Amino acid sequence: MPRSKPLSERASSEGAAEAATDFEDLFESAPCGYLSTDKDGRIIRANQTFASWTGFTTETLATKRLSDLLTVAGRIFYETHFAPMLHIQGSFNEVALDLLTSQGRKLPVIVNAVERRDDAGHPAFIRFTLFVAAERRSYELGLLEARDTAQATVAAERADSELREQFIAVLGHDLRNPLAAIASGVRMLEREKLGERGRTVLSLMEGSVVRAAGLIDNVLDFARGRLGGGITLSRDASEPLEPVLRQVVAELRAIAPDQEVEAHYSINDPVNCDRVRIGQLLSNLLGNALTHGAKDQPVRVEATTNADTLTIAVTNGGAPIPASAMARLFHPFQRGDDRVRHQGLGLGLHIASEIANAHGGSLTVRSDETDTRFTFTMPLIVP
Amino acid sequence: MPAIPFADMPDKSPVLSNNESDIVSRLNARLVGQGTKTMMFAHGFGCDQNMWRYVAPAFEAKFRTVVFDYVGAGGSDIAAYDAAKYASLNGYADDVIALAHALDIRGGIFVGHSVSAMIGMIAARRAPELFSELVLVGPSPRYVDDGEYVGGFSEDQILELLDFLDSNHMGWSQTMAPVIMGNPDRPELAEELTNSFCRTDPDIAKRFARTTFLSDNRDDLGAVDARVLILQCRYDSIAPVAVGEYVHRAVPGSKLVMLDATGHCPNLSAPDETIAAIKAFV
Numbered sequence: 001m002p003r004s005k006p007l008s009e010r011a012s013s014e015g016a017a018e019a020a021t022d023f024e025d026l027f028e029s030a031p032c033g034y035l036s037t038d039k040d041g042r043i044i045r046a047n048q049t050f051a052s053w054t055g056f057t058t059e060t061l062a063t064k065r066l067s068d069l070l071t072v073a074g075r076i077f078y079e080t081h082f083a084p085m086l087h088i089q090g091s092f093n094e095v096a097l098d099l100l101t102s103q104g105r106k107l108p109v110i111v112n113a114v115e116r117r118d119d120a121g122h123p124a125f126i127r128f129t130l131f132v133a134a135e136r137r138s139y140e141l142g143l144l145e146a147r148d149t150a151q152a153t154v155a156a157e158r159a160d161s162e163l164r165e166q167f168i169a170v171l172g173h174d175l176r177n178p179l180a181a182i183a184s185g186v187r188m189l190e191r192e193k194l195g196e197r198g199r200t201v202l203s204l205m206e207g208s209v210v211r212a213a214g215l216i217d218n219v220l221d222f223a224r225g226r227l228g229g230g231i232t233l234s235r236d237a238s239e240p241l242e243p244v245l246r247q248v249v250a251e252l253r254a255i256a257p258d259q260e261v262e263a264h265y266s267i268n269d270p271v272n273c274d275r276v277r278i279g280q281l282l283s284n285l286l287g288n289a290l291t292h293g294a295k296d297q298p299v300r301v302e303a304t305t306n307a308d309t310l311t312i313a314v315t316n317g318g319a320p321i322p323a324s325a326m327a328r329l330f331h332p333f334q335r336g337d338d339r340v341r342h343q344g345l346g347l348g349l350h351i352a353s354e355i356a357n358a359h360g361g362s363l364t365v366r367s368d369e370t371d372t373r374f375t376f377t378m379p380l381i382v383p
Numbered sequence: 384m385p386a387i388p389f390a391d392m393p394d395k396s397p398v399l400s401n402n403e404s405d406i407v408s409r410l411n412a413r414l415v416g417q418g419t420k421t422m423m424f425a426h427g428f429g430c431d432q433n434m435w436r437y438v439a440p441a442f443e444a445k446f447r448t449v450v451f452d453y454v455g456a457g458g459s460d461i462a463a464y465d466a467a468k469y470a471s472l473n474g475y476a477d478d479v480i481a482l483a484h485a486l487d488i489r490g491g492i493f494v495g496h497s498v499s500a501m502i503g504m505i506a507a508r509r510a511p512e513l514f515s516e517l518v519l520v521g522p523s524p525r526y527v528d529d530g531e532y533v534g535g536f537s538e539d540q541i542l543e544l545l546d547f548l549d550s551n552h553m554g555w556s557q558t559m560a561p562v563i564m565g566n567p568d569r570p571e572l573a574e575e576l577t578n579s580f581c582r583t584d585p586d587i588a589k590r591f592a593r594t595t596f597l598s599d600n601r602d603d604l605g606a607v608d609a610r611v612l613i614l615q616c617r618y619d620s621i622a623p624v625a626v627g628e629y630v631h632r633a634v635p636g637s638k639l640v641m642l643d644a645t646g647h648c649p650n651l652s653a654p655d656e657t658i659a660a661i662k663a664f665v
């Protein structure tokens with residue numbers, strides 16, 4: 001690296017000649033490379049800084065073109081893109097190129113250029129200023145690699161998630177079909193003459209079909225929710241809700257014929273809801289009550305409307321829900337391991353809660369020594 | 384991606400389709416000038432129709448002139464980019480032919496710079512009625528050396544370029560948002576400077592580089608009905624003199640003019656000499 005003249009050698013009152021020498025010094029030993037080329041890129045003059053960076057003498061440089069000092073890739077870049085841009089715009093800034101030193105080593109630089117024109121407006125010569133940018137360029141390359149990695153990761157995850165979504169859709173479809181076949185087989189057998197034992201088995205089978213169908217619904221809903229689809233509703237206020245609820249209660253009574261279910265309906269207003277979803281919500285709550293409630297006490301279902309609210313409450317007797325379980329009761333996969341009779345994935349209450357939310361309503365629970373009561377409320381009219 | 388005419392039939396004569404009039408806006412084609420004969424100016428890899436801004440105006444008095452941007456460059460419709468179609472120069476020739484049809488060009492003059500020289504040769508062979516003159520500026524049918532043939536680059540060097548394009552986005556991302564300061568010498572350009580010159584979508588630039596520098600189009604040289612002028616710079620690190628001479632030998636009856644200019648873009652660096660050479664020919 002050429003050294004500039006030490007400041008101590010300077011006279012305090014420098015003459016004009018001394019100042020001119022300083023301009024020469026500024027050119028030769030500036031902390032950046034200076035190049036002047038003719039309009040076609042042949043080097044006319046290079047400063048000492050540039051010479052020391054590249055390892056060529058200034059005399060050797062004056063026999064070369066700028067593009068001779070570039071890597072092949074950089075040269076093609078330069079000749080097909082930056083040189084045209086320079087001729088059209090008259091300048092370019094912050095162009096990243098790699099110089100090749102006399103040792104064949106790559107020297108990353110940032111280049112600015114200005115084309116000067118003669119009085120007739122024709123290109124006369126070009127001035128280049130170059131800055132070594134090894135660390136900056138390697139930092140930028142690092143950023144680019146990180147960006148590429150992030151993009152690749154996102155793409156891979158998106159592909160994974162699409163695969164999962166397809167898998168779940170196919171799984172749901174594939175599970176529902178054989179289940180439907182079993183259900184219709186059960187219905188056909190019901191018309192046959194069967195013994196007492198046969199009827200009992202058939203009733204158990206019917207209950208299992210209902211329960212399996214409910215589990216599939218819950219799993220699919222949960223998966224969709226996780227994949228960002230959420231619970232989708234198709235609301236319809238024109239059809240009555242009550243028959244759907246009666247159907248759900250009848251199905252679950254069939255599953256647990258030994259348990260008493262008291263149902264009371266008082267739905268006197270149209271309810272703007274997704275009836276299938278509300279049926280699923282009730283099925284989950286009632287299934288939960290039948291599983292966890294005391295077997296010797298009736299489960300009560302009350303579905304009522306008043307001025308502006310639909311309320312569905314499901315109450316069962318038996319031991320209260322432990323305080324420790326309350327906080328996470330509506331979270332997925334809460335199975336209450338203390339309960340021997342518990343079956344299923346622990347998604348029922350979570351999905352019921354999601355359905356309530358999707359309807360702009362809420363699902364709450366109150367549990368004490370007397371009974372446990374889940375209450376769903378939703379506005380009759382969507383705001 | 385919208386349907387592109389001829390995308391599936393690169394080697395057949397084009398069939399008129401309803402989309403033909405769209406090609407004018409898709410390629411950002413601009414018509415200027417008088418005259419019954421049309422001159423079409425086509426840019427090469429790395430730039431856009433601005434490549435011709437110092438040359439095309441010189442012909443406006445005598446000819447109807449057309450400049451345009453290939454899909455992916457300048458003001459073209461980038462959404463129309465079709466990687467499969469543009470993987471070969473045939474895809475670009477499709478567009479040249481479609482544009483010529485849309486503009487009702489017959490017996491016109493095609494002026495192609497760099498890779499466009501070969502695109503013009505392909506178009507002229509497929510649709511001989513379109514152009515009666517071809518001007519090839521800095522043509523190269525193959526950039527990679529092959530046995531006796533000297534293209535100017537080794538295969539490794541071209542692969543290095545493609546690696547460079549793949550791994551180093553900096554050069555291109557900068558071209559997408561060049562920091563362009565005012566230009567005291569030419570204040571009239573100041574308004575349109577930012578992002579307006581040689582705009583290139585980085586991904587398309589990579590693909591175009593692949594198509595341009597790894598293609599072998601030597602078989603597309605040969606006899607054509609049109610008269611052919613080759614303009615060769617004395618020193619050109621992209622298309623060396625030997626390549627210009629190869630093209631001259633491979634196109635029977637062609638005329639080779641050695642320009643005093645050096646570099647790869649005489650249309651920008653030496654417009655007067657380029658104009659004079661073309662005028663002497665047409």
